[in-house]
Amino acid sequence: MRVSDIQPVLLLGPGPSPVRERILKAMAHDTVGHLDPQFLTIMDEVNEGLRVLFGTRNRMTFPVSATGSAGMQASLVNVLEPGDTAIIGVNGVFGTRLAEMARRIGCEVVTVEAEWGRIIPPDDVIDAHKAHPDARVVALVHAETSTGVRQPLGEVGAALRGNATLFVVDAVTSLGGIPVDVDDNGIDVCYSGTQKCLGVPPGLAPITFSEKAMARIDSRTTPPQSWYLDVSLIAGYLGEERRYHHTAPINSVYALHEGLVIIEEEGLDACFRRHEEVGAALQNAMVERGFSLFAQEGHRLPQLTSVELPDGREEGPLRKALLEDHHIEVGGGLGPGKGKMWRIGLMGAGANHRSVERLLAAVDAVLPTG
């Protein structure tokens, strides 16, 4: 097979999202060196663009040279040491993964659990912190891609302010789709991926560390086990010294740069509004068709919608028909949603009414109603 044989698919799953032609073109620009002054300018601009998106003034804001899950890994491995306590909210796949990563680091993990599809009540998190005031981190998933739940962050962030505990937030599916407001929400470490609401191919994990997080890292008694993800070493490349650490994935950074330019052109607020409107339109239309929304009312993400199929229909064959006959990708359910749910993403360049219309026409074709 040749890459050019790959037929285009409308990407309305949980990611990757559709990538604009302009971004693909930027990605295909001539590769230059990772220490070339031209590339260093691009990298500096990417970091500045990410600060705007994250809503932060954090100096240490950059794309990790790997995909979103490596952002999760980088967050935890830099701030946690074996023996530390980590309080982690678990109400889906990604909270479960955070807990697993923290355990592998050798931490005492305290989970604060909620049913899949429901938020973690902020008071439960705050209570867990009162019970474990020496916890090194409290970690929450802002946009749970496995369920479509939007986790409130402000109350927990406010409760942790002025405290030694760091607030870690997974913004893989939220960054660029809904406000993350790192500084306003008192978040210390926040990571994302490029292939969701930024509409950039997968391969990089934007991340940001507050000064409080960096001070904690400076006071570690052991180096992070991961040399590749060690933010103290990466700082040497990003800073004045431009010290070689690893070869940055040049063309992926080009693509992210163009993606950030596009968001800047649209305006971040307009971008959030677009995700909000299109997501609401889809959710209403799916309910009209007899699908039920899985995420708790009042806490639904616009950019990622989990729906249960009508009449207990099996989701697999219908999802396959969407892909094969209509060239539209949606995701299957995970955990309790396995076999009976779809996860529909309207993210980045996919978040528009044409996507919704194409999807609804295809849904009506594979699942005729009445």
Place this chain on the structure above:
Amino acid sequence: MRVSDIQPVLLLGPGPSPVRERILKAMAHDTVGHLDPQFLTIMDEVNEGLRVLFGTRNRMTFPVSATGSAGMQASLVNVLEPGDTAIIGVNGVFGTRLAEMARRIGCEVVTVEAEWGRIIPPDDVIDAHKAHPDARVVALVHAETSTGVRQPLGEVGAALRGNATLFVVDAVTSLGGIPVDVDDNGIDVCYSGTQKCLGVPPGLAPITFSEKAMARIDSRTTPPQSWYLDVSLIAGYLGEERRYHHTAPINSVYALHEGLVIIEEEGLDACFRRHEEVGAALQNAMVERGFSLFAQEGHRLPQLTSVELPDGREEGPLRKALLEDHHIEVGGGLGPGKGKMWRIGLMGAGANHRSVERLLAAVDAVLPTG
């Protein structure tokens, strides 16, 4: 700045190497999902192409979703556990890095050292293994990018055969440029990068694990600290089950696929011969110009040449002139070569006589002789 403003540079440093138009075009193909059957076919073909390049039948052969240094990390973190002994050859930056990573895992590191620019005598490695027969790994760097030294592998591989110790080899700068012969050399874990002799943009780390290595991984008493690089989890995505682990960097895999097609078209032996001939031509021409070759005679890589400048000249300003006035990138020296050496790469699409001619003309312009 816009990405399109970046002026092309002839990449003759230690990587990234020049990327062919065909590869950039493949990279810019429409992104599809990481579970799309079309992409899974591309991924399977990439893994098969990598087996040919590595010279192996290892089932677990795939590109790690991050750059070459993450390949190093993935190798060690999967096979080593805290308390294990690791014998590591150190004669440059990358051996030093291997030792550092192994220490961070909590291993007892036994270094076998040689002067930078010289090989590690195989007998020294074999002796170290005799002194530490329970060592979990012996690790060597095949192509030391910091010095241009080509490390012999066969004797050490033969000595370790039938033994519980695993042979780990860094082939970041060798894969595709000189034979690695994983199976013939008795190598158990071998990793590389795409941005050297494969001529593909940085972002992926091809890696291979022997059955012996996989058996060792299966018998671990603790999971690898890195969830992202855990090969047992990645196997679930690469195997029949196609279990979601992380989102593969789709477009980077496209680029690697096209790079492997190009090597297949040329033929691997022809590709090695081209690197060999062009490297020798450069080395002769540099010596004629009064430069001295840093790597030990008889053990010089054709694809990466370290040269000391004539008459004790300072390298920095001249390297800057090559870049600014002639749009050619070469690398500066590291370690003992800092300030007085260049590292010249003739790798992948850069390994041709036109590159050598352009470089020599520029060298003659910035450093007139006679």
